[in-house]
Amino acid sequence: MQHFNFYIPVMIKFGIGLWEKIPEESYSLGAKKVLIVTGKKHLKSTGILDKLLNIYNNYPIDVYVFDEVPPEPPYYIVDQGAEIAKTKGIDLVIGIGGGSALDVAKAIAVKVNLPGTIWDYIGDNSNKITIKGLPTILVPTTAGTASEVTRVSVLINPETKEKLSIRHDFLYATLAIIDPYLTLSLPKENTAYSGIDAFIHSLESFLSVNSNMVTEPLALTALRTIYKYLPRVYNNLERIDLREKVLYASTISGIAFTQTGLGGIHALAHPIGVYANIPHGLACALVTIPTLEYNLEILSREKISALGRAIGVYSLRSAKEKILKKIDEFFSILNIKLGLHNYGIKWEDLPNIAQEVPKSGSYKTNPRTLNYETVLEILKKAF
Numbered sequence: 501m502q503h504f505n506f507y508i509p510v511m512i513k514f515g516i517g518l519w520e521k522i523p524e525e526s527y528s529l530g531a532k533k534v535l536i537v538t539g540k541k542h543l544k545s546t547g548i549l550d551k552l553l554n555i556y557n558n559y560p561i562d563v564y565v566f567d568e569v570p571p572e573p574p575y576y577i578v579d580q581g582a583e584i585a586k587t588k589g590i591d592l593v594i595g596i597g598g599g600s601a602l603d604v605a606k607a608i609a610v611k612v613n614l615p616g617t618i619w620d621y622i623g624d625n626s627n628k629i630t631i632k633g634l635p636t637i638l639v640p641t642t643a644g645t646a647s648e649v650t651r652v653s654v655l656i657n658p659e660t661k662e663k664l665s666i667r668h669d670f671l672y673a674t675l676a677i678i679d680p681y682l683t684l685s686l687p688k689e690n691t692a693y694s695g696i697d698a699f700i701h702s703l704e705s706f707l708s709v710n711s712n713m714v715t716e717p718l719a720l721t722a723l724r725t726i727y728k729y730l731p732r733v734y735n736n737l738e739r740i741d742l743r744e745k746v747l748y749a750s751t752i753s754g755i756a757f758t759q760t761g762l763g764g765i766h767a768l769a770h771p772i773g774v775y776a777n778i779p780h781g782l783a784c785a786l787v788t789i790p791t792l793e794y795n796l797e798i799l800s801r802e803k804i805s806a807l808g809r810a811i812g813v814y815s816l817r818s819a820k821e822k823i824l825k826k827i828d829e830f831f832s833i834l835n836i837k838l839g840l841h842n843y844g845i846k847w848e849d850l851p852n853i854a855q856e857v858p859k860s861g862s863y864k865t866n867p868r869t870l871n872y873e874t875v876l877e878i879l880k881k882a883f
């Protein structure tokens with residue numbers, strides 16, 4: 501028997517229309533002063549923020565809105581939000597939005613009780629977090645990062661061009677409200693990018709050195725579901741039934757990868773995202789095929805066979821080539837243009853990017869050991 505740990509202390513509530521229960525859930529958690537953490541536009545332009553504030557009027561709860569979260573959030577946004585939370589005496593943090601808003605919300609909640617800046621706790625310094633933060637409700641409006649069920653918060657340091665994560669059990673949400681309705685307004689491109697992110701989470705969790713008997717079926721189901729439904733959502737953005745499938749898959753891939761960690765694709769995608777200033781899911785797509793090609797060489801027949809079946813490759817004959825081809829086709833259905841050179845990355849940037857890769861937590865859980873040379877080789881192939 502295999503040894504494994506599995507811990508996910510998040511109450512998950514999944515279903516269409518549940519977002520309207522956010523005020524009621526806040527009240528049930530005993531909140532008196534909540535801070536809603538979100539991005540600048542989406543929640544306002546869709547009218548959801550106003551509706552939500554209206555519902556809050558029925559409860560004895562003061563609501564503050566911190567809508568300063570940009571895509572690829574810099575660490576100091578967390579410090580600013582935590583300062584506000586402290587000054588106002590906030591007792592519940594609510595993150596609503598894409599991965600950035602949720603990552604910032606959970607980091608604000610934990611930062612409230614910590615000295616210094618949140619960047620002091622990034623990467624390997626995450627274990628310096630010894631005090632629990634405020635409770636959180638996390639509500640995704642994209643189907644991709646699965647931040648609402650993970651112990652990870654990804655932040656950027658614009659000065660050093662680093663994109664790193666805090667990983668800690670205290671970052672788990674108290675409650676995740678996962679409502680497919682909120683993903684309906686996600687534009688076409690972002691639907692593809694966030695769905696690809698979820699696809700890669702499933703893939704990398706399945707291949708991770710920590711993949712186990714509990715996470716494997718979750719990762720494979722997510723992989724199969726996203727492979728099947730993401731292209732259909734992409735061409736039918738208004739179909740909530742299809743959105744629901746992809747959001748469900750994103751959720752279970754998050755439950756899997758928060759246990760297993762990710763792999764080389766994410767380790768490479770983080771510095772690429774910073775260098776090229778492109779969405780995370782796109783950065784992942786750009787390095788998926790050469791990284792997977794590298795990993796496939798050492799995978800067991802069982803792994804290759806299970807991975808193949810999830811994406812429509814049913815025979816082991818030339819399975820590696822067929823798997824790579826299927827994924828290439830999947831990206832092209834989603835109109836992803838591959839090639840790092842198409843996104844402002846120069847050949848001479850590659851060694852600098854390769855230097856950054858080992859800093860990522862995902863580097864250690866790749867199924868095949870990586871080093872500077874192999875990473876550089878993958879980057880050249882992805883160029």
Ligand SMILES: [Fe+2]
Nearest residue numbers: 645697766780
């Ligand atoms: Fe990701």
